[in-house]
Amino acid sequence: MPEQSPTPKRRRRGRLFRFSSALVVLLAVAGYLVVQYVTGGRGGPGCKVVSGKGDGQEYEFTQEQAMNAATIAAVGTGRGMPERAVTIALATALQESQLVNIKHGDLDSLGLFQQRPSQGWGTKKEILDPAYAAGVFYQHLAKVSDYEKLPLTVAAQRVQRSGFPEAYARHEADATLLSAALTGQAAATLTCQGLPDTTRTATGPDAVQTALVRDFGREVLKETGAEVTGESTSGAKSKATSKTKATPSPSASATGGNSTVTLPVRSGSTKIGWQLAHWAVANSSELHIERVSYAGREWAAGSANDPWHSTDTKAAGGVRIVTEKQARQ
Incomplete structure (x- = not known):
């Protein structure tokens, strides 16, 4: 005896199931595209x-x-x-x-x-x-x-x-x-993974100075005493006030490694210090910042689950920012 064909009711259930499955897939894809759109394709929160x-x-x-x-x-x-x-x-x-x-x-x-x-x-x-x-x-x-x-x-x-x-x-x-x-x-309430943005190539004291002036303005940096001092791991130094762009010395650039940017903060200006420290963390991906230290606390890239731990590292009462000397290729 030949097998009976599905009843209309069964066929409707089958079509409904297939339609529902397709809808779920489409919604998942749409959700993924929305996340990519909103985050610029850079993944999760971070x-x-x-x-x-x-x-x-x-x-x-x-x-x-x-x-x-x-x-x-x-x-x-x-x-x-x-x-x-x-x-x-x-x-x-x-x-x-x-x-x-x-x-x-x-x-x-x-x-x-x-x-x-x-x-x-x-x-x-x-x-x-x-x-x-x-x-x-x-x-x-x-x-x-x-x-x-x-x-x-x-x-x-x-x-x-x-x-x-x-x-x-x-x-x-x-x-x-x-x-x-x-x-x-x-204080110490903002943290990021700090994974470097490989599309950005500007790093070191010059890039930090440019970004600071872009956001805070030259006059504000001058008023707060937030001068930028850069020091490479080789020991070569460069310094710039808010009126001058900080540029690593040729020897530091040639040796590679990391650079240290110090933002002096006047006594009693803890709020300014933490704003600068959090600003550095927020910009860590673009500027390839690896560590930020301030007021006996330190943040390190890639350690979002262990944010702002205690440290003995101090920067003469200011914010200390360690950046890659050259962006990773």
């Missing part, structure tokens, strides 16, 4: 910030996001903006771009804050510069009356004029953690 209050709060994010967040915080403090302003800016960027410097968006929106050239925020090139984008955001925020006393979502909305103003509030907790670390209010 960075973490924890509460300095010991209440267990934490936020995980990528090295790219950390670098952009550090720029936003540095630009804010460089302009004399309070920590609350930095929190508002970080929450806004988390909502608008996930702290990724997006080269496109709705209509002509661009960058960390999805600012529009057609609405007078600047040129496309300017808006895609994170330091410029943060600066123009703070410029508009400073014009909001009593913004420090307003609910975060209200203050952000008066700058952004978003179609979804309530969305900013959901990022306030994470932005508060980031702001406390990146303004130096909470």
